[in-house]
Amino acid sequence: MLTRLRVSGFKNLINVDVRFGPFTCVIGANGLGKSNLFDAIQLLSALADRSLIDAARSIRNVGVRPADIRSLFHLAGEHHGDNISLEAEMIIPGEGVDALRQRAVASTTFLRYAVTLAYRSDDSERSFGSLEILKEELDHINIGEATKHLLFPNKPNWRRSVIYGRRATPFISTEDQDDGCVIVLHQDGSGGGPIARSAGNLPRTVLSVANTAATPTALLARQEMLSWRLLQLEPTALRQPDEFTAASRLDTNGAHLPSALYHMAIQYARVMKVSEEEAISSVYNKVTTRLGELIEDVNAIWIDRDQRRELMTLYATDRNGTAYPARALSDGTLRFLALAVLEQETDAHGLLCMEELENGIHPERIPAMVRLARELATDTSQPAGPDNPLRQVILNTHAPAVIAQITADDLMIVENRPVDEKDPAARQITFGCIHETWRQKAQETVYTIPRNHLLDTLKLVVPGLSVLYVENEEEAAIKEEKTQEASDLQMPLFTLS
Incomplete structure (x- = not known):
């Protein structure tokens, strides 16, 4: 500090x-x-x-x-x-x-x-x-x-x-x-x-x-x-999916948002000694609740892990149940989402x-x-x-x-x-x-x-x-x-x- x-x-x-x-x-x-x-x-x-x-x-x-x-x-x-x-x-x-x-x-x-x-x-x-x-x-x-x-x-x-x-x-x-x-x-x-x-x-x-x-x-x-980081969140970087081998922390430009959120949940499972499914649900729900303060229409934030392509993609689901990938989210929503993810870092x-x-x-x-x-x-x-x-x-x-x-x-x-x-x-x-x-x-x-x-x-x-x-x-x-x-x-x- x-x-x-x-x-x-x-x-x-x-x-x-x-x-x-x-x-x-x-x-x-x-x-x-x-x-x-x-x-x-x-x-x-x-x-x-x-x-x-x-x-x-x-x-x-x-x-x-x-x-x-x-x-x-x-x-x-x-x-x-x-x-x-x-x-x-x-x-x-x-x-x-x-x-x-x-x-x-x-x-x-x-x-x-x-x-x-x-x-x-x-x-x-x-x-x-x-x-x-x-x-x-x-x-x-x-x-x-x-x-x-x-x-x-x-x-x-x-x-x-x-x-x-x-x-x-x-x-x-x-x-x-x-x-x-x-x-x-x-x-x-x-x-x-x-x-x-x-x-x-x-x-x-x-x-x-x-x-x-x-x-x-x-x-x-x-x-x-x-x-000591200068956070310059770029919508293009925030919208990108991540490979399974991508860095596990959010970059200063917003890259690796899917990987950061997923690995945060996995770390939570290890620290709290709970199942990965329970940890994923808990961490994703916290981020969803935060995003709900900005946009009422969001119902869920989650990460899709494509095993065949080895890609992680962030999705948002609205109240009608329609899922949208990160590339379809507005710039403001993505920036708010990035800060909401940073908030969940327990070792920050x-x-x-x-x-x-x-x-x-x-x-x-x-x-x-x-x-x-x-x-x-x-x-x-x-x-x-x-x-x-x-x-x-x-x-x-x-x-x-x-x-x-x-x-x-x-x-x-x-x-x-x-x-x-x-x-x-x-x-x-x-x-x-x-x-x-x-x-x-x-x-x-x-x-x-x-x-x-x-x-x-x-x-x-x-x-x-x-x-x-x-x-x-x-x-x-x-x-x-x-x-x-x-x-x-x-x-x-x-x-x-």
């Missing part, structure tokens, strides 16, 4: 310091930098697994040519900055398995990871430059200071279930030596001492090679960062970033879609566990219909604000919050706006609402305006083509 992110020098993000709760909705006009925040998170995730160059190329709008990595660095006028710094505070799983399927147990679960990258040009005309690590650190955050770092509402029983352990020294540190800077991986497992590597020659982060139980905390931090953890959740969804069904996205996130009033996985959701949107469904505590506001009174043209991206919400308790300076100025600031109009949805109307003093009901619009479950 990503609880705090600091970014500087990445695209248009300079000295950005943001805090996340279990569920966050980032709002602001198009073109400001909402997507760049997601890209920074994805860069951190990629650096935990790939080489520096491959991680940089994996970010959106960066092509295959090495020269394109320069576009990740902040551009001021005609000049790019030289450094990118990224720092994340996170809660990691307490245990897992390494690359050899050996059990790994973290020394402590509340960590801070920081990395600074520099662009290095080359005198050779054939070279487009490279990336160098200037600093890499993985350190613990004292358990006694957890409440100072976790400012979002949470109960002690939840906090104790996800934050525990102790550590006196770093897991990864950067040290200056006579022959240059070195990055040290400190082992906290069995056997072996610290391993130092020259920073200037590293093609990848030290964290990315922590894949054995000899460094269990670094390993589990790496696995946590790899679980990590972060789901979602852009423009409202795409393909009928306006009257957006509240149900937002509610499902919110309920994907961990409930911080209850201990984390199989029924309450440590899962986090961050949305970004500029849609008034979505904003109207978000509580004030869950909003993060992006604005392009002036930074120099003497130079009105000097502006910088700022991430703020609603006045008197939990982010305002942070020690760092936090930009806030009054609740009743939100829509004016964003130049948005939400029909029927004076400001935005909140859980406690008395505290927020919100007054909902009565509006005449609009005529019904078509809300298709199926789109035969």
Whole structure:
């Protein structure tokens, strides 16, 4: 779970310091930098697994040519900055398995990871430059200071279930030596001492090679960062059947939906020690019930397993008993269905970033879609566990219909604000919050706006609402305006083509 992110020098993000709760909705006009925040998170995730160059190329709008990595660095006028710094505070799983399927147990679960990258040009005309690590650190955050770092509402029983352990020294540190800077991986497992590597020659982060139980905390931090995913559900991928040998988890574009749902039921049978038939019925019914919140006409969701062709196809049955394959379902139905399937993952953890959740969804069904996205996130009033996985959701949107469904505590506001009174043209991206919400308790300076100025600031109009949805109307003093009901619009479950 990503609880705090600091970014500087990445695209248009300079000295950005943001805090996340279990569920966050980032709002602001198009073109400001909402997507760049997601890209920074994805860069951190990629650096935990790939080489520096491959991680940089994996970010959106960066092509295959090495020269394109320069576009990740902040551009001021005609000049790019030289450094990118990224720092994340996170809660990691307490245990897992390494690359050899050996059990790994973290020394402590509340960590801070920081990395600074520099662009290095080359005198050779054939070279487009490279990336160098200037600093890499993985350190613990004292358990006694957890409440100072976790400012979002949470109960002690939840906090104790996800934050525990102790550590006196770093897991990864950067040290200056006579022959240059070195990055040290400190082992906290069995056997072996610290391993130092020259920073200037590293093609990848030290964290990315922590894949054995000899460094269990670094390993589990790496696995946590790899679980930070940008979910971009594509209807074409969602409609595809799966071979029996397909991946058993939903891909970030929505591929393998039939396989994910089927294997989820099989796993449920193993965990709950029930028959496969009983597990399939239970899991499919839960997904059907969820989908019924969006579309009343759906009666059943099920997977057809074609033994001859070895293909799995997702079907939806309406109340008349007519079965429709996934290729006949509407885009909005498929997106909602994908989230409903993700909700059933009992071993889920990590972060789901979602852009423009409202795409393909009928306006009257957006509240149900937002509610499902919110309920994907961990409930911080209850201990984390199989029924309450440590899962986090961050949305970004500029849609008034979505904003109207978000509580004030869950909003993060992006604005392009002036930074120099003497130079009105000097502006910088700022991430703020609603006045008197939990982010305002942070020690760092936090930009806030009054609740009743939100829509004016964003130049948005939400029909029927004076400001935005909140859980406690008395505290927020919100007054909902009565509006005449609009005529019904078509809300298709199926789109035969």
